[in-house]
Amino acid sequence: GAGVSQSPRYKVAKRGQDVALRCDPISGHVSLFWYQQALGQGPEFLTYFQNEAQLDKSGLPSDRFFAERPEGSVSTLKIQRTQQEDSAVYLCASSGRTGDNEQFFGPGTRLTVL
């Protein structure tokens, strides 16, 4: 079956622009995670959904970052008024059941803010 997909794969934004990054998890997966991976670093947790409920958003770096998953499937990560420090790869992952330990990752969206 299809894995986790993300779009766009690459995004270039001018500083101050708003961007929206999309994640399509594996069908039926309950849990969805967003991570930010800066150049040369490991992924860092941003936020976590269980179905449509956002259970943890402690990793969001500022109030310019907002994530939603209104119908419990597709999720969107929105960044308002982008800054150069927002340049990174944004990874989405999903897992099948509550407490399931394996997360399946998408290919990521590489965001470059000029």
Added chain:
Amino acid sequence: AQSVTQLDSQVPVFEEAPVELRCNYSSSVSVYLFWYVQYPNQGLQLLLKYLSGSTLVKGINGFEAEFNKSQTSFHLRKPSVHISDTAEYFCAVKDSGYSTLTFGKGTMLLVSP
């Protein structure tokens, strides 16, 4: 709070040689441990995981790792590497009662002929 330390940012090795990628973690609670591989411009793929039971865990592509609780380590090993193993490898930890992963900074494995 959890943390993961990958001591080597790069590990160069010749093809068919053995390799060990080191990972140490800190956590105050029971943990699960993972190794992921990331090829260029791709997402992360799970190599192996330790949840409980035998401390020696075998994964895909001939990799294995050993959980050592006393040394808080989970080093990744392969007895004979291939050119195709060239990639970034990430160690990650997860509290048994929590959902998110904490990753190390990664180790770039460079295999040359």
